[in-house]
Amino acid sequence: MTDIILQVQNVSIIYRSPRGDVRATNNVSLTLRKGETIALIGESGSGKTTLSLSFIRMLPNSARVTQGTILYTRDGVTRNVLELSDDEIRRFRWSDCAMVFQGAQNAFNPVLKIRNQFADTAAAHGYRDKAWVKKRTLDLFKLVRLDPQRVFDAYPHELSGGMRQRTLLALGVMLDPQVVILDEPTTALDILTQRAIIDVLKAMQQALHFSIIFISHDLALAAEMADRVATMYAGEIVEEGPVDEMFYRPLHPYTLGLIRSIPKLNHEQDHLVSIPGEPPNLITPPSGCKFHPRCQFATEKCRVDPPTLVEYEPGHLAACWHTDKVIEARPAAVVQG
Amino acid sequence: MEPILQFENVSRSFHKGRTVIPVLQDVNLSVNPLEFLCLVGESGCGKTTSGKILSGLLKPSSGRVLFKGQDVSTLRGDDYRGYRRSLQIIHQDPYASLNPTHTIYNTLSYPLFRHNLVRNRTQARERVAELLTQVDLTPAADIIDKYPHQLSGGQRQRVSIARALTTNPSVLIADEAVSMVDVSIRIGLLHMLMNMRTNLGVTIVFITHDLALAKYFAWDGRIAVMYLGRIVEIGSTPDVIGDPQHPYTRVLLSAIPEADPEKTRSKQHIQLRSEDIPALTDLPPGCAFHPRCPWFVPGLCDVHVPALARVPGAISDADVACIPLTEGVPLALHTP
Structure with missing residues (x-):
């Protein structure tokens, strides 16, 4: 396929810690196509952020990629991100792959006007044509529904949280990246501000055709924004598929569990079921399938043998020995909740 | 009781x-x-x-x-x-x-x-x-x-x-x-x-x-x-969620993404007149929601502070702080 932009193959990442190695990401593969939005969902500590930091080689010093390749394609040229030189990776970040961090609306330099922060970013990447930078900035402000002139000359403290978040999105796409990574893009924002950000993101993607990888624990946001969803658990992708498949026909007990524990806003009483137990310790993870201590379908096989991702429907993969039992349990999710 | x-x-x-x-x-x-x-x-x-x-x-x-x-x-x-x-x-x-x-x-x-x-x-x-x-x-x-x-x-x-x-x-x-x-x-x-x-x-x-x-x-x-220091709607849960009365409640419910792809994609979002939340130190006169309210009635909402009351004729048991609703003034949606 020629429209593949990012292909992550068998990536494992460990963190060294005094208590032992933390296997934060284990043998993860993921494919991102042009214009596509993938949601990585999972709990804190499931490896979502670690994985996406590896795409732009921004992992902290204590982390090491122990195996795998991250192939990035632009204009027919494919390169392994993990093998780029320091100079190349500096150019790759922002121009090819931009990341907007969690709570980053507080990341602006408080003593610089917004216009200068945009000019600095452009200059750092070799864009010295001031007129072009200004025009690009103002165009992007219009796209994210900000009053261009007001924001251009404002200091960060003069903008509300939602406006800063939109300014940041504009800054993120200024150099026309193909991939935008968003880490919890709407967490800590109010409901109405969140709605504005979602709408702006959709409009930006339509106008600029970039692909999005976004990390969220918010299933509702994934349902609305994503084309594909990947569920992460204990450092592994345990299920991946088209958004409708994942929500209406989940194959992994953990995805099913998440869906059954989310309250809805419909007009009937919800019947929710909680997932028993707690997320695992990644220094000494459980044997076999890492979800087995919390899984209602677990058998002896699950305790011993780690399952691998298998494609059950076109584009819908799951790593579970007992997908048949999950399928059986689906209607029960509606009936007994 | x-x-x-x-x-x-x-x-x-x-x-x-x-x-x-x-x-x-x-x-x-x-x-x-x-x-x-x-x-x-x-x-x-x-x-x-x-x-x-x-x-x-x-x-x-x-x-x-x-x-x-x-x-x-x-x-x-x-x-x-x-x-x-x-x-x-x-x-x-x-x-x-x-x-x-x-x-x-x-x-x-x-x-x-x-x-x-x-x-x-x-x-x-x-x-x-x-x-x-x-x-x-x-x-x-x-x-x-x-x-x-x-x-x-x-x-x-x-x-x-x-x-x-x-x-x-x-x-x-x-x-x-x-x-x-x-x-x-x-x-x-x-x-x-x-x-x-x-x-x-x-x-x-x-x-x-x-x-x-x-x-x-x-x-x-x-x-x-x-909303901004006041209760704008209070009622039994199924009524407030299923049949919201106050403009603010309606806007909120329409804005929330839901964990159901088809439903959340087809949801109609009510547009606010303004996205800016007024500062508590500089609250607008009358109903605090009026500068953003899509159903704003000039001369009424920006003058009087609404009190909680039932909406006449509504099935919902909620008390609502919205003068046009509680006084039966017909609402017209402002389109941005």
Whole structure:
């Protein structure tokens, strides 16, 4: 396929810690196509952020990629991100792959006007044509529904949280990246501000055709924004598929569990079921399938043998020995909740 | 039935230098015994301040708080202690609300000794173990001598809940009590709280920004929607969620993404006239929502402060603070 932009193959990442190695990401593969939005969902500590930091080689010093390749394609040229030189990776970040961090609306330099922060970013990447930078900035402000002139000359403290978040999105796409990574893009924002950000993101993607990888624990946001969803658990992708498949026909007990524990806003009483137990310790993870201590379908096989991702429907993969039992349990999710 | 807790025209403001910030204005609210009441709204709406005043941690600037019909500011001695014992709060952040230098036993036994609920260490350990079992931290013997950093976030929040139960309260104020824990264990915590009504006879005021969670928690209770220091709509949960009346409630419900792809993609979002939230220090005259309200009626909404009342002819049992609605002025949607 020629429209593949990012292909992550068998990536494992460990963190060294005094208590032992933390296997934060284990043998993860993921494919991102042009214009596509993938949601990585999972709990804190499931490896979502670690994985996406590896795409732009921004992992902290204590982390090491122990195996795998991250192939990035632009204009027919494919390169392994993990093998780029320091100079190349500096150019790759922002121009090819931009990341907007969690709570980053507080990341602006408080003593610089917004216009200068945009000019600095452009200059750092070799864009010295001031007129072009200004025009690009103002165009992007219009796209994210900000009053261009007001924001251009404002200091960060003069903008509300939602406006800063939109300014940041504009800054993120200024150099026309193909991939935008968003880490919890709407967490800590109010409901109405969140709605504005979602709408702006959709409009930006339509106008600029970039692909999005976004990390969220918010299933509702994934349902609305994503084309594909990947569920992460204990450092592994345990299920991946088209958004409708994942929500209406989940194959992994953990995805099913998440869906059954989310309250809805419909007009009937919800019947929710909680997932028993707690997320695992990644220094000494459980044997076999890492979800087995919390899984209602677990058998002896699950305790011993780690399952691998298998494609059950076109584009819908799951790593579970007992997908048949999950399928059986689906209607029960509606009936007994 | 006499309400267990009541707000009578409660206002509260904070001072920052010379500026006065009116965080709560003229709130009337009653909490019935064994009721689940949810306070929902966005940040700055006054829900946490309401919770702190309800639990006795803050005093109102004006207005009265009644506990079982008695003005709490007049309570003295044993009556006052009894009132404070009866109300407990569960804070949002279990990483901040537990003292890291105290063991779980210490944290949970202080209130027991303070309120003379136990006589000696043996009794205290017994009672603490019982409380830990009550919040499903079992076996209690494994937890009792640990420090907070040895527990996970979910376990810490259970300790916070156990601490709130030490004094056998009749009302719990849960301020975003499950917002900080992971999705997969959130519902377990919520179920535990919900069971406390039956098992321990507690009334719960649940404060959250998450309307879907509020709906689940208080399906047989009530929801109060707050905006910039006032209650704008209050009614039984199925009515508020299923048939919202106040423009703000309608806009909120239309804006929330839902964990159902087809439904959330086809949802009609009501556009606000302005996305900017007014500052509490510079509130607009009349209804505070009027500069953003898509159904704004000039000359009415920007002049008079609306009072809570039923909407004539509506099936919903909610009281709504919206003059055009309660006075039967026809609404026309402004299209941006």
